[in-house]
Amino acid sequence: xxxxxQNILLVAGREIGTRAREKSFVISTGLLMAVIIIGxxxxxxxxxxxxxxxxxxxxxxxxxxxTIEATGAAAGQRISAVAVPDASAARVQxxxxxxxxxxxxxxxxxxxxxxxxxxxxxxEGILRGVSSQRALSTALEAKGVDAATLPExxxxxxxxxxxxxxxAQRVTVALIGSVLLIMAxxxxxxxxxxxxxxxKSSRIVELLLSxxxxxxxLWGKILGIGAISLGQxxxxxxxxxxxxxxxxxxxxxxxxxxxxxxxxxxxLLGFLFFAALxxxxxxxxxxQEELNSSSAPLTVLVMAVLYSGTFGIQALDSPFIETLSWIxxxxxxxxxxxxATGDTDPAQVAGTFGLMIVxxxxxxxxxxxxxRHSILRTGSRIRWRExxxxxxxxx
Numbered sequence: 001x002x003x004x005x006q007n008i009l010l011v012a013g014r015e016i017g018t019r020a021r022e023k024s025f026v027i028s029t030g031l032l033m034a035v036i037i038i039g040x041x042x043x044x045x046x047x048x049x050x051x052x053x054x055x056x057x058x059x060x061x062x063x064x065x066x067t068i069e070a071t072g073a074a075a076g077q078r079i080s081a082v083a084v085p086d087a088s089a090a091r092v093q094x095x096x097x098x099x100x101x102x103x104x105x106x107x108x109x110x111x112x113x114x115x116x117x118x119x120x121x122x123x124e125g126i127l128r129g130v131s132s133q134r135a136l137s138t139a140l141e142a143k144g145v146d147a148a149t150l151p152e153x154x155x156x157x158x159x160x161x162x163x164x165x166x167x168a169q170r171v172t173v174a175l176i177g178s179v180l181l182i183m184a185x186x187x188x189x190x191x192x193x194x195x196x197x198x199x200k201s202s203r204i205v206e207l208l209l210s211x212x213x214x215x216x217x218l219w220g221k222i223l224g225i226g227a228i229s230l231g232q233x234x235x236x237x238x239x240x241x242x243x244x245x246x247x248x249x250x251x252x253x254x255x256x257x258x259x260x261x262x263x264x265x266x267x268l269l270g271f272l273f274f275a276a277l278x279x280x281x282x283x284x285x286x287x288q289e290e291l292n293s294s295s296a297p298l299t300v301l302v303m304a305v306l307y308s309g310t311f312g313i314q315a316l317d318s319p320f321i322e323t324l325s326w327i328x329x330x331x332x333x334x335x336x337x338x339x340a341t342g343d344t345d346p347a348q349v350a351g352t353f354g355l356m357i358v359x360x361x362x363x364x365x366x367x368x369x370x371x372r373h374s375i376l377r378t379g380s381r382i383r384w385r386e387x388x389x390x391x392x393x394x395x
Contacts, residue, residue, distance in 0.1 A: 011220020196282030270332030328359030
């Protein structure tokens with residue numbers, strides 16, 4: 001194995017081992033997983049999952065119950081129709097909450113709907129429609145006309161917008177993934193910066209640089225913490241998807257899985273972009289107290305990226321958001337959402353992905369210049385004017 005790659009992997013392994021053993025990291029990951037599971041259970045219980053109304057049928061045959069269920073399915077309301085022996089039993093079951101409603105077919109042909117309080121308007125409309133249809137069929141049969149021989153009315157539907165299946169779920173996956181990306185950037189990026197400052201202030205970096213080159217140390221730190229952060233995101237994301245599947249909040253279609261894969265791909269680029277710059281801001285200072293001031297511009301940029309996703313989802317077809325989707329690092333959050341909603345095409349996905357790769361290469365190049373020139377400097381914080389000189393220096 002090439003010695004440079006070996007050195008980078010050694011540094012990355014050191015970072016992974018150090019961070020994975022930190023109690024704060026383990027506890028925070030466990031808490032996030034617990035919050036997601038509890039939140040999914042509570043959300044599912046409050047929403048009640050898919051609503052199913054139980055309707056009792058008195059005096060009608062099985063075909064009447066089947067008609068009620070079929071009409072409900074056509075109206076988007078799940079109904080379970082069951083036979084009840086008599087009106088008294090139906091009234092008792094409705095009063096006890098065993099049935100949501102009951103339809104009683106009288107011997108005189110009258111239909112009576114029973115409910116405990118106000119009936120679900122959709123269910124009431126379905127029962128009224130089925131009753132009217134049955135009464136009409138009965139009247140026609142009394143006059144010798146078979147209702148089945150009558151031509152069915154011609155009814156067609158036309159939509160002004162193409163339906164996107166599971167769009168809500170796909171958007172949810174993309175939005176949660178984008179929020180997790182920002183969390184990983186904030187926590188992982190700060191871990192990179194804090195690690196650089198700690199090694200610099202304790203002079204450990206001088207010992208490390210006696211055996212590895214500055215760029216190897218930088219890359220190893222980014223890859224190590226990046227692997228830890230990616231593992232955390234995948235674990236939390238998998239927990240969310242499994243919890244959503246178990247509680248019925250998600251159906252986990254192939255499209256949703258594709259969106260999750262897109263989120264991971266953009267996560268890698270977004271994390272690389274910010275982690276490299278956070279490492280550079282850590283190298284600019286010698287004390288952790290100065291880290292907030294040096295990383296303030298990055299923090300503002302991270303929050304701007306977060307807001308572009310959370311607010312931009314309301315207007316993905318606006319010219320401003322469409323343009324912003326092409327600009328790194330905003331594309332790291334906006335593109336997974338646009339992929340989820342179908343408001344993009346393969347050419348834009350490939351183009352923005354390529355631009356993000358270029359932005360990452362530039363960020364790594366700038367960070368490496370700053371890191372190499374400032375990692376051994378101690379004392380007061382390096383000013384931005386000096387940083388500009390480091391970037392433009394020939395060596």
